[in-house]
Amino acid sequence: MPQRANIPDGQAILRVTDLVKRFDGRAVLDGVNLEVRPGETLVVMGGSGCGKSTLLRHMIGSMRPDEGRVELFGHDLAELSEDRMDLLRKRFGILFQSGALFNSMTVGDNVALPLREHTNLDDDTIDIIVRIKLELVGLRPAVDRMPAEISGGMKKRAGLARAIALDPEILFYDEPSAGLDPVTSAEIDQLMMDLSGKLGVTSVVVTHEMDSAFRIADRMVMLDRGRVLKIASRSEFEAIRDSAPSGDETTDLIRQFLRGESQGPITRRRQDTGYAEDLLEAADGER
Amino acid sequence: MSDGVGKRGAVRALGARVLGGLEYLGGMALLLGAAGRWAYRGAVSRKVRFGGRALAAQMVRVGVRSLPIVVLVQAFIGVILALQMSPPLKPYGQESQVAVIIGIAGFRMLGPIITAVVLSGFAGASIAAELGTMVVAEEIEAMQAMAMNPVRVLVVPRVLATLVMMVLLTVIADLMISLGGWAVSRAVLGPRVYVGYWDRMRDALVYADFVTGLILAGVFGTLISLIACHEGLKVSGGAEGVGRATTMTVVYSIVAIISAACVFTMIFFVYEI
Ligand SMILES: Nc1ncnc2c1ncn2[C@@H]1O[C@H](COP(=O)(O)OP(=O)(O)OP(=O)(O)O)[C@@H](O)[C@H]1O
Ligand SMILES: [Mg+2]
Numbered sequence: 001m002p003q004r005a006n007i008p009d010g011q012a013i014l015r016v017t018d019l020v021k022r023f024d025g026r027a028v029l030d031g032v033n034l035e036v037r038p039g040e041t042l043v044v045m046g047g048s049g050c051g052k053s054t055l056l057r058h059m060i061g062s063m064r065p066d067e068g069r070v071e072l073f074g075h076d077l078a079e080l081s082e083d084r085m086d087l088l089r090k091r092f093g094i095l096f097q098s099g100a101l102f103n104s105m106t107v108g109d110n111v112a113l114p115l116r117e118h119t120n121l122d123d124d125t126i127d128i129i130v131r132i133k134l135e136l137v138g139l140r141p142a143v144d145r146m147p148a149e150i151s152g153g154m155k156k157r158a159g160l161a162r163a164i165a166l167d168p169e170i171l172f173y174d175e176p177s178a179g180l181d182p183v184t185s186a187e188i189d190q191l192m193m194d195l196s197g198k199l200g201v202t203s204v205v206v207t208h209e210m211d212s213a214f215r216i217a218d219r220m221v222m223l224d225r226g227r228v229l230k231i232a233s234r235s236e237f238e239a240i241r242d243s244a245p246s247g248d249e250t251t252d253l254i255r256q257f258l259r260g261e262s263q264g265p266i267t268r269r270r271q272d273t274g275y276a277e278d279l280l281e282a283a284d285g286e287r
Numbered sequence: 288m289s290d291g292v293g294k295r296g297a298v299r300a301l302g303a304r305v306l307g308g309l310e311y312l313g314g315m316a317l318l319l320g321a322a323g324r325w326a327y328r329g330a331v332s333r334k335v336r337f338g339g340r341a342l343a344a345q346m347v348r349v350g351v352r353s354l355p356i357v358v359l360v361q362a363f364i365g366v367i368l369a370l371q372m373s374p375p376l377k378p379y380g381q382e383s384q385v386a387v388i389i390g391i392a393g394f395r396m397l398g399p400i401i402t403a404v405v406l407s408g409f410a411g412a413s414i415a416a417e418l419g420t421m422v423v424a425e426e427i428e429a430m431q432a433m434a435m436n437p438v439r440v441l442v443v444p445r446v447l448a449t450l451v452m453m454v455l456l457t458v459i460a461d462l463m464i465s466l467g468g469w470a471v472s473r474a475v476l477g478p479r480v481y482v483g484y485w486d487r488m489r490d491a492l493v494y495a496d497f498v499t500g501l502i503l504a505g506v507f508g509t510l511i512s513l514i515a516c517h518e519g520l521k522v523s524g525g526a527e528g529v530g531r532a533t534t535m536t537v538v539y540s541i542v543a544i545i546s547a548a549c550v551f552t553m554i555f556f557v558y559e560i
Binding site: 057060 | 421425
């Protein structure tokens with residue numbers, strides 16, 4: 001087992017409390033509460049633009065909450081100095097939605113960068129670690145390529161190799177398998193499961209791919225209108241997915257999302273909010 | 288619309304402009320402070336790194352690429368000065384003083400200022416474009432998430448490199464202005480000007496002429512690189528934002544260079560340096 005510093009068993013490694021974030025007065029996150037337990041894989045779901053990436057940015061301390069708190073490894077992120085925050089940053093890894101590789105460096109240098117920055121390892125050792133990490137994501141042949149020369153899927157895998165360079169205790173993934181072919185996507189899933197199963201890495205995964213979500217999740221959380229609609233174990237979500245319509249708004253909404261159906265509460269809501277308001281606004285403009 | 292509303296609107300717009308300007312200066316001051324702090328920490332502590340490699344790379348990029356242009360442009364400045372100054376001096380039989388004028392005007396002001404303008408187009412614009420592109424591609428955010436402070440990793444090496452290169456290029460610029468003046472004297476203006484050219488220049492110049500020029504060069508280099516980093520790091524809105532940042536970097540740099548030159552010249556004048 002890797003050491004998991006000062007987190008007693010059963011306690012949360014990450015806790016989000018009443019998190020509110022507004023952009024231009026519009027609350028994108030509107031009172032989010034959730035916990036991530038050591039060693040688990042938590043999948044975050046929700047419609048496009050519902051604030052999943054924003055939630056992730058708060059979890060890694062790159063955005064400050066307007067209200068509420070984010071505690072990582074038992075520290076309130078808002079109260080940490082920049083130097084203390086940097087110490088925490090070395091203990092987690094993040095895979096950005098776009099991969100976010102440094103375009104001026106080769107794939108290998110991208111993976112080596114955190115090692116060069118934060119360890120005192122010599123160049124040969126770093127080189128070996130880089131090759132191991134790239135082999136893990138199936139990218140060893142691309143070590144000397146520039147990010148501009150590789151495909152979107154390869155960028156994501158390279159980003160993952162960089163995220164695990166320092167053997168983090170917790171990993172954040174923003175849509176790791178979006179835009180990948182089914183086989184590559186399944187390989188990434190397998191890799192994520194290996195990391196959590198064999199190395200005990202805690203994972204928070206934002207994803208739209210339901211197959212992948214049900215493969216990797218221990219627990220799942222569904223966001224809607226800036227709040228947590230439901231947070232529960234995978235089996236509970238499976239039960240909802242496989243159940244018949246119940247007439248309960250929340251359950252039906254989740255079922256529609258999980259099944260990816262075009263009819264249901266989500267569609268109805270879109271129809272009866274937006275449209276009428278749009279017309280009224282247009283009428284206001286006329287006057 | 289009544290006149291009153293128009294006037295109030297204008298006052299409000301002016302107020303917003305002034306506030307915006309102050310905010311910009313404040314942002315620059317904060318960046319300067321942060322860069323200074325990191326540079327200091329890097330100097331005193333072995334734990335804080337920004338990489339000798341990065342510094343060297345930036346120096347090559349800032350300096351080597353601008354060198355040919357600086358050499359060319361500054362030689363032309365020498366030629367222009369010599370050709371323009373000799374006719375008005377001729378009636379007094381003082382054409383020989385061309386060497387003195389070139390020395391003082393070149394070393395004190397034209398050397399550093401023209402070099403700085405070249406550098407703001409070369410180094411400033413490319414730094415702003417580079418950092419702006421990194422912002423757009425989420426690279427800066429990724430860097431922060433990896434516990435690498437962008438000021439330490441990106442701004443400090445660029446500011447140091449631009450400062451050092453600006454000073455070195457100015458030494459070369461001084462030389463080129465003098466050479467340009469000498470060459471055109473030799474070719475066109477005749478022996479009264481070019482015989483004893485270097486002796487006259489050396490006798491007339493004092494240390495302060497050379498040193499104040501280099502001080503200015505350092506100030507200009509710091510200004511250019513800070514403006515470029517500031518503009519680059521605050522880019523938002525994709526490729527268009529990057530384009531705007533590069534343009535504004537050059538515009539603001541030139542304004543800053545000439546304003547600083549004016550202020551420093553006043554100071555040197557008052558203290559008779
Ligand atoms: N820096 C920002 N400034 C202003 N608005 C923002 C900012 N970041 C995000 N938003 C807005 O917040 C909302 C949520 O964005 P976010 O990227 O978190 O969504 P998401 O759930 O990750 O969507 P997707 O599934 O498409 O990636 C969007 O409406 C977006 O326009
Ligand atoms: Mg997103």
